[in-house]
Amino acid sequence: MKVYRYPGKKAWKRLLARPALETKALDDIVLDIIEDIKLNGDEAVRKYTLKFDGVDISDARISQEEQEEALKNIDSKLKDAIKLAYDNIYRFHKEQVPEMMEIETVPGVKCWQKPIAIERVGLYVPGGTAPLFSSVLMLAVPATIAGCKEIVVCSPPNADGKLHPAIIFAAQISGVKKIFKVGGVQAIAAMSFGTETIPAVYKIFGPGNQYVTAAKQLVTRMGIAIDMPAGPSEVAVLADEFSDTRFIASDLLSQAEHGIDSQVILITTAESIISEVQKELERQLDSLPRKELAKESLINSRIFLVKSKQDMMELVNTYAPEHLIISTSDADILAEQVINAGSVFIGQYTPESAGDYVSGTNHTLPTHGYAKVYSGVNMDSYYKKITFQKISKQGLEKIGPAIEIMADAEQLTAHSRAVSLRLAKNNK
Amino acid sequence: MKVYRYPGKKAWKRLLARPALETKALDDIVLDIIEDIKLNGDEAVRKYTLKFDGVDISDARISQEEQEEALKNIDSKLKDAIKLAYDNIYRFHKEQVPEMMEIETVPGVKCWQKPIAIERVGLYVPGGTAPLFSSVLMLAVPATIAGCKEIVVCSPPNADGKLHPAIIFAAQISGVKKIFKVGGVQAIAAMSFGTETIPAVYKIFGPGNQYVTAAKQLVTRMGIAIDMPAGPSEVAVLADEFSDTRFIASDLLSQAEHGIDSQVILITTAESIISEVQKELERQLDSLPRKELAKESLINSRIFLVKSKQDMMELVNTYAPEHLIISTSDADILAEQVINAGSVFIGQYTPESAGDYVSGTNHTLPTHGYAKVYSGVNMDSYYKKITFQKISKQGLEKIGPAIEIMADAEQLTAHSRAVSLRLAKNNK
Numbered sequence: 001m002k003v004y005r006y007p008g009k010k011a012w013k014r015l016l017a018r019p020a021l022e023t024k025a026l027d028d029i030v031l032d033i034i035e036d037i038k039l040n041g042d043e044a045v046r047k048y049t050l051k052f053d054g055v056d057i058s059d060a061r062i063s064q065e066e067q068e069e070a071l072k073n074i075d076s077k078l079k080d081a082i083k084l085a086y087d088n089i090y091r092f093h094k095e096q097v098p099e100m101m102e103i104e105t106v107p108g109v110k111c112w113q114k115p116i117a118i119e120r121v122g123l124y125v126p127g128g129t130a131p132l133f134s135s136v137l138m139l140a141v142p143a144t145i146a147g148c149k150e151i152v153v154c155s156p157p158n159a160d161g162k163l164h165p166a167i168i169f170a171a172q173i174s175g176v177k178k179i180f181k182v183g184g185v186q187a188i189a190a191m192s193f194g195t196e197t198i199p200a201v202y203k204i205f206g207p208g209n210q211y212v213t214a215a216k217q218l219v220t221r222m223g224i225a226i227d228m229p230a231g232p233s234e235v236a237v238l239a240d241e242f243s244d245t246r247f248i249a250s251d252l253l254s255q256a257e258h259g260i261d262s263q264v265i266l267i268t269t270a271e272s273i274i275s276e277v278q279k280e281l282e283r284q285l286d287s288l289p290r291k292e293l294a295k296e297s298l299i300n301s302r303i304f305l306v307k308s309k310q311d312m313m314e315l316v317n318t319y320a321p322e323h324l325i326i327s328t329s330d331a332d333i334l335a336e337q338v339i340n341a342g343s344v345f346i347g348q349y350t351p352e353s354a355g356d357y358v359s360g361t362n363h364t365l366p367t368h369g370y371a372k373v374y375s376g377v378n379m380d381s382y383y384k385k386i387t388f389q390k391i392s393k394q395g396l397e398k399i400g401p402a403i404e405i406m407a408d409a410e411q412l413t414a415h416s417r418a419v420s421l422r423l424a425k426n427n428k
Numbered sequence: 429m430k431v432y433r434y435p436g437k438k439a440w441k442r443l444l445a446r447p448a449l450e451t452k453a454l455d456d457i458v459l460d461i462i463e464d465i466k467l468n469g470d471e472a473v474r475k476y477t478l479k480f481d482g483v484d485i486s487d488a489r490i491s492q493e494e495q496e497e498a499l500k501n502i503d504s505k506l507k508d509a510i511k512l513a514y515d516n517i518y519r520f521h522k523e524q525v526p527e528m529m530e531i532e533t534v535p536g537v538k539c540w541q542k543p544i545a546i547e548r549v550g551l552y553v554p555g556g557t558a559p560l561f562s563s564v565l566m567l568a569v570p571a572t573i574a575g576c577k578e579i580v581v582c583s584p585p586n587a588d589g590k591l592h593p594a595i596i597f598a599a600q601i602s603g604v605k606k607i608f609k610v611g612g613v614q615a616i617a618a619m620s621f622g623t624e625t626i627p628a629v630y631k632i633f634g635p636g637n638q639y640v641t642a643a644k645q646l647v648t649r650m651g652i653a654i655d656m657p658a659g660p661s662e663v664a665v666l667a668d669e670f671s672d673t674r675f676i677a678s679d680l681l682s683q684a685e686h687g688i689d690s691q692v693i694l695i696t697t698a699e700s701i702i703s704e705v706q707k708e709l710e711r712q713l714d715s716l717p718r719k720e721l722a723k724e725s726l727i728n729s730r731i732f733l734v735k736s737k738q739d740m741m742e743l744v745n746t747y748a749p750e751h752l753i754i755s756t757s758d759a760d761i762l763a764e765q766v767i768n769a770g771s772v773f774i775g776q777y778t779p780e781s782a783g784d785y786v787s788g789t790n791h792t793l794p795t796h797g798y799a800k801v802y803s804g805v806n807m808d809s810y811y812k813k814i815t816f817q818k819i820s821k822q823g824l825e826k827i828g829p830a831i832e833i834m835a836d837a838e839q840l841t842a843h844s845r846a847v848s849l850r851l852a853k854n855n856k
Binding site: 075077078080081082084085087088091092095096101103105106109111113116118119130131132133134166202203217220221223225229244246247250251253254256257258284287288289290294331332335338339340341342343344345346347348349350351352353354355356357358359360361362366368369370371372373374375376378380383384385386387388389390391392393395396399400401402403405406407409410411412413414415416417418419421422425 | 503505506508509510512513515516519520523524529531533534537539541544546547558559560561562594630631645648649651653657672674675678679681682684685686712716717718722759760763766767768769770771772773774775776777778779780781782783784785786787788789790794796797798799800801802803804806808811812813814815816817818819820821823824827829830831833834835837838839840841842843844845846847849850853
């Protein structure tokens with residue numbers, strides 16, 4: 001990891017810069033696939049699955065048989081772990097269910113806001129280097145709590161043309177009925193426009209590689225909503241002289257092992273821990289199965305030595321990390337000062353991996369600085385809020401004249417007249 | 429208006445289709461302007477203001493002098509109307525301020541969700557055919573309630589190089605300090621990347637013409653968030669034989685007068701009212717200053733005669749209108765069955781124009797069927813919600829083994845080790 005000691009504020013933006021997301025370069029390739037699937041449905045999906053995943057799948061549905069097989073093949077300890085994760089994710093998200101709000105702004109003018117679940121949602125679960133069944137829980141549990149009527153899960157098949165049994169099991173216990181072995185751009189396109197087999201949805205959730213990300217961004221121009229734009233995963237760790245350097249190294253590596261483009265940052269007020277963290281990284285790296293990925297990712301990673309906790313918080317709020325681990329002695333106080341982050345892990349015994357799997361919080365989080373403006377996936381992501389109003393004759397008498405004046409000033413005469421006609425009848 | 433009597437469900441999608449939004453055709457033109465402003469800042473903004481608005485403006489800031497002048501020039505009745513609107517919008521939005529949520533999912537595992545205001549927001553207020561000062565209130569009042577630190581308003585200058593005094597007044601009473609006379613693509617680009625004069629923001633709100641819409645969509649690929657995609661304004665009115673045809677006609681015209689691309693739909697169970705509404709439309713149309721626009725818009729508008737209230741609700745939920753006026757005798761019951769709409773107006777004395785100006789609800793709403801998945805602008809739009817967690821040693825002992833099992837199954841060894849190391853220390 002590169003070390004920057006006491007960098008001036010003017011240099012922060014440059015030093016914190018993420019690699020540009022080059023989705024645009026992929027647009028043409030991705031658009032062609034989208035258009036093909038929009039036009040040719042299942043047949044085109046099958047073609048691209050053969051091309052990109054190397055398997056020929058005649059029916060993308062996960063059958064009853066495959067579901068039962070998955071249940072048999074999954075290790076019972078893993079089942080129990082997934083169940084515990086399910087319970088906690090359920091609890092944390094259930095508590096967030098948005099409520100109806102009602103108010104009478106003026107006597108006779110009742111206004112309210114009612115959350116209603118989005119009817120159809122599509123959940124994308126990446127395959128690639130690891131079967132990310134935890135993402136199924138993170139996306140499907142809130143969808144079932146919200147009561148979305150149609151919940152579709154798509155995930156790329158492995159070399160045997162199957163999904164990992166844990167992905168199927170996680171979907172089952174989350175209450176998902178429709179699971180398809182389709183991945184990549186073809187999954188995003190199929191869920192956007194529907195095929196003979198795969199239902200169309202209104203909103204697509206879930207992480208993915210650069211092709212999936214480009215596809216998600218492109219379908220937003222075609223009437224589909226997405227959870228959030230995505231980039232490579234990130235962690236920032238805040239540490240002082242009291243932090244445990246072994247824990248720090250393990251947390252940094254948890255991020256680095258995701259892939260070579262992972263963004264890993266350590267910000268510390270203590271010169272003393274820097275070399276110890278570096279040594280510990282090397283020690284722990286060696287025994288990692290994914291050490292080649294992690295090594296590559298660490299090359300682009302950065303350690304910032306700063307003068308004060310204030311600088312530390314300013315720097316990290318400027319960066320807006322997806323994951324923020326605060327392992328300083330005053331972690332609680334610093335946590336209060338967080339303005340921009342996806343999810344925050346406080347204290348020595350709160351590793352990021354807790355939130356990735358079991359604690360209950362969602363792990364689908366804003367990357368690439370989007371934490372300045374986007375939330376991670378949460379219950380709000382599955383609802384839209386509709387406003388209602390009901391005005392009595394008396395209510396309209398009170399606010400009607402103001403409506404007429406404003407509408408006339410905006411030169412919208414019919415708007416004004418919709419009030420005048422009603423007030424006139426009222427006075428009869 | 430074209431009348432469709434008892435159309436079969438298979439035809440609904442086609443009959444309800446909106447005109448395609450041709451933003452893509454504009455992309456190249458709009459991208460050039462964005463790139464120019466990103467590179468050349470104020471100088472480029474000035475150039476495009478001269479080109480598109482026909483005025484040469486050396487300083488886009490609204491000066492103290494201009495602010496004072498606006499205060500003098502605005503009619504006192506309009507001032508009072510704007511103040512009443514401000515009060516109600518404030519009340520309705522203040523009530524929505526999201527709260528902190530906290531839960532202990534497992535003893536020792538505390539998880540919470542904290543809403544934090546987005547630091548920098550940009551509010552776009554269209555000029556064009558009318559000075560839409562009401563949009564200033566709708567966008568700025570929730571921003572100040574949320575406590576966004578930087579609130580920027582941009583609106584195109586008129587032929588005299590000025591903003592309408594009501595726009596300045598509405599911004600003032602909403603607590604906005606930074607107002608700029610810049611419109612169109614140049615405003616969106618300036619707020620996205622910042623210029624010497626105009627601050628960069630993280631999220632851009634507000635309606636606009638097709639160029640502004642294209643610019644907003646394009647900057648989402650460059651790291652900027654937007655409130656929602658936008659299309660032409662819409663209303664659907666539900667009516668039965670008890671509805672007042674004069675009110676219906678005035679409500680349909682309130683929408684039609686916005687522009688020739690406005691979408692206006694009437695759904696009724698009563699054949700008897702159709703000809704009366706048509707006659708009333710002609711009668712009221714004649715005295716409208718904007719009658720040419722409204723007439724054009726009505727040509728593309730549709731009346732649907734349906735067999736039952738059930739069909740009525742299914743049809744309107746399929747359409748997902750921006751504005752929905754329910755003026756039937758059983759309006760309250762039907763309102764309960766709304767699944768897809770931006771804002772709903774219930775009963776004979778609740779014209780859409782109430783919500784456009786004074787009742788308190790927001791008028792920035794999802795169009796083009798986006799109401800199936802997007803909310804209108806509301807307090808949530810100005811916050812991101814950050815999750816936090818703090819786990820005790822005992823808490824980690826409870827959930828740690830499940831994390832290890834799941835991480836190992838996902839082949840993410842460092843994730844697992846971040847727990848193991850902590851549990852080992854714990855057991856010392």
